[in-house]
Amino acid sequence: MKLMITAKGDNLNSTIDERYGRAEYFIFYDTESGDFEAIKNPFLNDQGGVGVSTAKFTIEKGVNAIISGSYGPNATDVLKVSNIELYKAVPGTVEENIKLFKEGKLQKF
Amino acid sequence: MSKELVIISGKGGTGKTTLTSSLAYLMKDKIIVDADADAANMYILMKPKVKYSEKFKGNPKAYIDPDKCTGCDICRKLCRFDAIDITDDGVYVVDEIKCDSCRLCEIACPEKAITMKDVFSGEWYESETEYGLFVHAKLYPGAENSGNLVTMVKHRAHILSEEKGIEYILVDGSPGIGCPVISTISGANFVIIVAEPTPAGLHDLERVKKLCDSFKVKSGVVVNKYDLNEEKTKQIEEFAKKEGIEVLGKIPFDKCVPDAIVNLEIPYAACDRIKNAIEQIYKRAMELL
Numbered sequence: 001m002k003l004m005i006t007a008k009g010d011n012l013n014s015t016i017d018e019r020y021g022r023a024e025y026f027i028f029y030d031t032e033s034g035d036f037e038a039i040k041n042p043f044l045n046d047q048g049g050v051g052v053s054t055a056k057f058t059i060e061k062g063v064n065a066i067i068s069g070s071y072g073p074n075a076t077d078v079l080k081v082s083n084i085e086l087y088k089a090v091p092g093t094v095e096e097n098i099k100l101f102k103e104g105k106l107q108k109f
Numbered sequence: 110m111s112k113e114l115v116i117i118s119g120k121g122g123t124g125k126t127t128l129t130s131s132l133a134y135l136m137k138d139k140i141i142v143d144a145d146a147d148a149a150n151m152y153i154l155m156k157p158k159v160k161y162s163e164k165f166k167g168n169p170k171a172y173i174d175p176d177k178c179t180g181c182d183i184c185r186k187l188c189r190f191d192a193i194d195i196t197d198d199g200v201y202v203v204d205e206i207k208c209d210s211c212r213l214c215e216i217a218c219p220e221k222a223i224t225m226k227d228v229f230s231g232e233w234y235e236s237e238t239e240y241g242l243f244v245h246a247k248l249y250p251g252a253e254n255s256g257n258l259v260t261m262v263k264h265r266a267h268i269l270s271e272e273k274g275i276e277y278i279l280v281d282g283s284p285g286i287g288c289p290v291i292s293t294i295s296g297a298n299f300v301i302i303v304a305e306p307t308p309a310g311l312h313d314l315e316r317v318k319k320l321c322d323s324f325k326v327k328s329g330v331v332v333n334k335y336d337l338n339e340e341k342t343k344q345i346e347e348f349a350k351k352e353g354i355e356v357l358g359k360i361p362f363d364k365c366v367p368d369a370i371v372n373l374e375i376p377y378a379a380c381d382r383i384k385n386a387i388e389q390i391y392k393r394a395m396e397l398l
Contacts, residue, residue, distance in 0.1 A: 022260050045166075050257075
């Protein structure tokens with residue numbers, strides 16, 4: 001399955017970014033192959049509507065689950081109808097959170 | 110990672126800055142952030158010495174290239190903000206204050222004569238104050254606060270706190286539940302909601318509490334000027350109980366508070382009648398942070 005993790009940097013050792021819409025990087029991680037792709041948040045400097053833009057982007061990327069710190073109300077409305085699962089990240093790195101996710105230890109948001 | 114304590118209110122004029130400035134007076138080892146750029150007033154009480162400043166961009170505004178414009182009038186007719194004017198010479202121009210950045214004219218222009226142009230909407234500052242480092246911003250006339258600006262000042266505060274090993278970030282947020290508030294709450298460790306005992310005060314508290322819940326951020330309530338309407342204060346306390354949020358404290362009304370602000374003094378330092386309540390709120394907020 002395809003995971004999206006919000007991060008402060010562009011690799012698996014980066015720290016989790018607590019923010020969803022205004023995270024610095026989005027990391028897309030394939031749980032089967034272990035491959036990942038990091039994309040700098042293209043909406044970071046938009047004045048508003050960032051949560052919705054990010055949610056749209058997430059859906060277009062075909063993500064199955066998201067790991068982030070918190071999700072805003074507008075983004076949640078969009079994600080709710082898309083069957084994407086939302087998980088609450090724990091402080092630490094992207095890799096640590098992926099590991100916890102695989103072990104079923106991350107809580108749903 | 111430093112911890113972020115945010116003070117917001119569903120409604121303006123409830124005493125958010127009174128509380129934030131007083132907490133800034135009491136709190137040690139913190140960076141102060143004014144995220145309420147629409148009505149930036151913390152700087153009046155913090156008396157900052159600006160060390161660094163930078164301009165920031167707001168929403169891009171429409172620009173009409175006079176060489177490409179054929180005067181077909183489509184953009185002017187479509188603009189819902191009446192932001193497009195024709196000069197005496199028949200040239201189509203955009204009034205940047207009226208332009209809402211919606212891009213409808215850009216899409217509609219058959220000549221592709223309209224593009225969106227970046228404009229500066231204000232300045233942000235890094236300052237030193239008697240109470241610690243202070244990150245704040247000022248908007249140019251007609252500009253509005255945005256989630257982007259709030260993110261930027263908070264981000265700057267986090268960078269500074271990491272560089273200098275500072276433990277707390279104290280944020281004065283904006284009223285309401287809009288984009289800047291969403292940006293203010295996102296990433297906060299604890300949110301203090303300041304409410305006043307009026308019908309609008311209770312209603313707006315309900316809305317902003319719901320917003321905090323959607324982020325799953327812990328929050329607590331402070332009732333300011335509680336003794337002006339004890340009945341409404343009771344209703345606020347009942348609401349808090351029902352919602353399972355703690356009332357951190359109640360601040361009595363004191364004519365000394367507006368007088369202190371007029372005299373550029375921090376209410377806590379100037380007004381004896383509110384001291385106990387503020388100390389109690391401070392103590393409890395630090396426990397919950």
